[in-house]
Amino acid sequence: MPAFRQVGEKQLPNPILYMAWCPKRDLIALANTTGELLLHRLANFHRVWSLPPNENTGKEITSLAWRPDGKVLAFSVGDTKQVVLCDAEKAEILHLFPVEYPASCMHWMEVQDDSSTLTSFSESEDESSRFLPKLPTLPKSYSTTSKIFSEEKSEEVTNLLGEVRLNILVVGGPSGFVELYAYGLYKIATLSGILGTCRSLGLSSDLKSLSVITEIRSTDDNPEIRYIQLDTGLLSSCLPELTKMARKFTHISTLLQYLRVSLTCMCEAWEEILMQMDLRLTKFVQEKNTSTQVQDEFLELLLWGHASPELQALLMNQLTVKGLKMLGQSIDSSYSSIQKLVISHLQSGSEALLYHLSEVKGMALWKQKFQPLGLDPSDIEDAIVAVGSFTLKASELLQVIDKSMKNFKAFFRWLYVAMLRMSEDHVPPELNKMTQKDLAFVADFLSEHFSANEELFDRKGKYFNVERVGQYLKDEDEDLVSPPNMDGNQWVTFVKQSTHLKDSPLLFPTYPQKSLHFVKRLMEASIDLCLQKPAAVIGDSVKQAVCLRLYTVPESSENTPRLFELPSLWNDKKAAMHYVVFCMPEISPSKIYILRRPTDPNRSVPNGLVALNLNTPLNSSIDDETPAPASVDYSYSCLDARFYDDETLTVVLRRLEDDENKMRVLAQLPLNSAMSWDEEFSWDLSLRLEQQTEGIPVQGVAWGNQSREMDNISAQFVAVNGIRKVACVLSANLRHVRVFEMDAEEEEDEEERADESQEMSSDQDRIEDTKTNESDAVEGGRVEDAQVSGQGPRDSLDDTAGSDTL
Template sequence: RLGFPPRTAAMPAFRQVGEKQLPQEVVFMAWSPKRDLIALANRAGEVLLHRLANFQRVWSLPPNENTGKEVTALAWRPDGKILAFGLTDTKRIILCDVEKPESLHSFSVDSSITYMHWMEVTEESSVLTSFYNAEDESNLLLPKLPALPKKIMFVCIIICFTVLIITFFYFYRLNALVLGGSCGFIEIYAYGMFKIATVTGVAGACRGLCLSSDLKSLSVITEIRDSSDSEAEITYFQLDTSLLSSYLPEVTRMARKFTHISTLLQYIKLSLTCMCEAWEEILMQMDSRLTKFVQEKNTTTSVQDEFMQLLLWGKASLELQALLMNQLTVKGLKKLGQSIESSYSSIQKLVISHLQSGSEALLYHLSELKGMALWKQKYESLGLGASGIEEAITAVGSFILKANELLQVIDSSMKNFKAFFRWLYVGKLDDTVSTQYMTQKDITFVADFLTEHFNEAPELYNRKGKYFNVERVGQYLKDEDDDLVSPPNTEGNQWFNFLKNTTHLKESPLLFPYYPEKSLHFVKRQMEGVIDQCLQKPADVIGKSVHQAFCMSLYKTSQSEDSTPQLFKLPFLWNDKTSNIHYVLFTMLEDSISKIYILRRHTDTSRSVSNGILAVEFGNFLSNSVNETSDSRCYSCLDAHFYDDETVTVVLKESMEQEGKERVLAQLPLSSVYIDEDQDRELVWGSTKRLDEQSGEIPTCTVVLENQWRVLENMKAQYVSVNGIRKVSCVLSSNLRHVRVFEMDVEDDGEAEEEEEEETTQIAAGEPDELNQSADNQDNVCGASAEELPDETEEHESSLDP
């Protein structure tokens, strides 16, 4: 048995607070930056949220056809309220609410995402501070957007949009979601919603990236592989993003406007979805029944003439009588009339209160964005142009015109159908038209309705078999590219005649173009396309300004290495916000003496940093092990993550050939590594050689840990995820299913003294030493229920029985 020293009062406990054997293999895990929550993604494509205490599950989000089945990256928003994850099969990014497993926002990307990083800008300036503290003027000038109707099937959508408004509009400090994928794909999204930069010029698949909190540089680790059978070369790039830093107030204000616009587009989309839901298929029953009637009747008289004869003379053919008595019954007419009136009223309210309010707010923010673009000194360098925004404003105006046209059609249709059904209902009761219930004005109104709407249209037969189009509202809500079946009649309209005869007004930017042949859905899609194209230019301009400032080939991976992508693999990037230093932790796989290498680069690419690269090896700190000499142990690093700006958490393995190798969780203080901070150890590297080919010239520091470590008994630990703010860590075994959760900076509060007293009593009573070991192991399984403990038939790591 490999022994380890007993705990002492001076040794931090790394107190274990949870342990669990999971049913699925974990492929990604990430601690929330603000809460005691950890997000996991497993091999089945499920995203889970667990609480620290006893590793209790909060919620799980199973894969579905709308999202995807293979999660490839996880990232928390800096405030811990939103979790982002990438899906490789659908190439989508999902932003999920931390309170409930619901998607708040999603968008597609052009590449499979392999890594993502969500950072918050900490650089402050007087201009930026005043901007943060200023109240958003849109809240004062624009009416509050009304809530969407609370229908059962839209409850989730309403909740999601409400949270979307709160979480994005009121999280004012600029934050950016950085995505990295295969083939050098890198994009930056302000507030996790709108793309502000498309970065090019980086080769290989992204294995890690980190945008500095001062926005001066972006560090990227890529894996470059010539072919699927060749070795992969791990390369570090440092990209200069000084344009974002130089124009931080302008980027922040522009990003806020982009986020407003993106959210309003989502609001309009949801409003239109509610309108489609309010429009029921029952409204098409009149069309379908009239079509069936005209196909089956034997008479040569048109449907319009037959209804007109019934209206004027009170006589109907046998076929029409059968239609009215058998299909359009009295009860059916009442139900149909009520359904049409209810649906039209709901659609009308949605257009007036939601569609028009959202469009006016969108017009306001685009107009403000145009004003920003006209300030060329501030925004021209960011690619914000007034011409493209003017086109977007024009597209929104066309959408508003089409919404107003829909209101006129709804108003006309409601009047027509009310009069028509009232006439049919009276006629059914009396078998003739009675002037007691119908005035001459009503009869004239019905006659006009029959003349306009009951014309047979055989040319429509090729358009999905439709002969009639009595119902005119549904065609505006269908998401189709076809023109309207029955567009509005503009003949005789004085305004249209005036525009037609006044040629110099046709090109006026003050007049919005009108598309009488198109549906509301078509105009909305056109508006979205113009706005996306307008706001795409800043992303291209900012992305082209990003250029490579430093490149270093680190090492080549072994062909025998497991090719399964893992978030926890070294190298690992970290941004020190206090000193503006980028750290890169990595191990060279061919290095037999198992060192950790720490590469440091200043976020300002024009500045250098002392101690640019160091190697760290661990001396023997298990010196009290049974039957082990002080020089017989050496350690290889399995995983390493920055715990905070001053500490690195590592998982170590004894590099010995004997069975039962110990795995150790340890804290490495950087103060023990960078002792001679003022001494310049900057080396001159050969640009034609990889770093592993020059490893002999790298200064090496040997560290002997004192008490910041803990042996992970009965566990084949492999990976670790840490959070220095919450002072917690989660260790994952090599089989990816066994996890342990630790509180890192918590003393045992007298537990050590009690154990010492207990040990003294047991020794005095002559009890064997194995009891001490059993008591220690019993503490290690706290927080795990009996059914959660791993099967003892597994490997040595899975046995928790002392």
């Protein structure tokens, strides 16, 4: 009776490149060659949802990583050089950030649950909600970008931050690229000095070290695999401060995103229709034969009630009474929308930003605690000043909007009456009354806004700048065409005349000639400097502790998918150890090598390397009192290996004696006895390990009944989850998967298994012919027809009952 109960099998239409089990739930994420991300449930391998590639994310997924609580899935995209965080519940993109290189590997870890740090964690609670009102919801009607998460949206920041306990996403790529992101959002370290492409990495849960497997390519030799251990002691020694800083800077990053999206919504509210008056007046100047100024023509109409033939043609034929009415309504609507966005979003978001930056400044002034992390009070003060300038510019825009709305209302009301009189239509009595004050107001508006500007025609293709709000929303480096007139402002005059206030650091600079976008960019640059400095300082503190040259990659394996290829890293939280499992098929095809290093680089561990000999009788045990027979049953080589838990290794083996090379075995290798060896290996660090294999201690290992031969599948790779006690086997052609429960045995008899095998084979043929069978009825990210073991569809991905529902 074979071990492990098969609970699912599927033939997929596109090759699978990456697969990763959810740490907490019975879900497995798959990424295929088309850039599609799939989420499957363990039971019968039902698909829960799929996330197709799009222009925002990209089409080339290069690695996967689950957040330790299983609620967020990170995947990296090679063609757009981004890391994307996806909500596992709804298949929604929560956040994405650019990286310098396409990420080739990722690891998401959670800080160890240590009683000594619980107090500091509780002190890291953010109290901003007690002092700051909740930010208004972004108007989704304006922009699709508002769907990207921001602080106001359905508690998603809290969802992303997760528990108060710190978790860190480690991203690695080519050219020694390694970055660490707190909560998967805020970059806390950029590492340097690592050689080669990162193939695998793991940050220890005590934050004392980072293990990296790299591949170094040279021009005259095969690629070389190395194990590097980096000392990250600063992270562990400053854990409470790091947690506080990371959470605070994550809020700041979120608020910046909120302000960006708010400004995008404002730009969309400001429509190009506001330019129509400027363009029509320019066309009028170019077409008319007289040399009279436009403002003189309008003033003549205002004062004497008659217009030139050219002006009358402009008003009655091009603009029309109906068009004027629609233009007035459109301008009024646009201005009102922008005004609301400035008041409710820009100003409230800026106030929240000032609050959080002020708290960070207080942290930075506590130099004993926070200076080692790179917090600089002067940089943070510069950021606070930049946010203050942005707030002042937003207030200036509000004044311009308010003045423009009054001007346009008066102007359109007068022009509407004048055009009705030209067309000899009835003028309503309520519109026919204009006081001397109203006439003076319109006259001032005409003289100020309707003067032609030849320089403006060269820059913008128009002579006029009647509309004054749009210039603030243009994302350009040029100065404002019509900056506000400050001549009569008593405060500005007072500051200029005061020698003490003129250059005072207490006053925020106003940049009167610049647009809102320009001041926003200054603010972003200043805050980015604050956000990036700790990453550089912490990154510089990380030093290489150990570098071990393992082996060279043979040319024969150059076309093997890189993700599944060994070595594989494992972090033993209980024993504070890094484990590396790897094979050297060219040197010793029947051995698996296990390297272990303490997470504390300053410690040493005896017997740090052992080789597991796979030439052990299939049903024997290394603990048996009877000696093993002289000849073994079979010899095996390891195709893939993953740590199932701290004491067990899950492997896919190939029988070497099999001429057709088809016999594959899935097995669980117990490591307790093998890891308690007594022999010590003396490692010559100047040589590769493959050049000194003779002295490596070899341990026999047997898996007894913890193995199963793989029928009808050319098994090549395996992904495991020891907490859920499951394994997923992938075939060499990357299209055929089987899922097993590892702590249960098959209960059916031989005939039933034979029938099932025959039925499955024919079913696979049908699936191969009709590759459209993949749609498992997904709507809105929920499974609609997952009738698993007599149960109805589930409303949530959470599975509190575990695998017993199978």
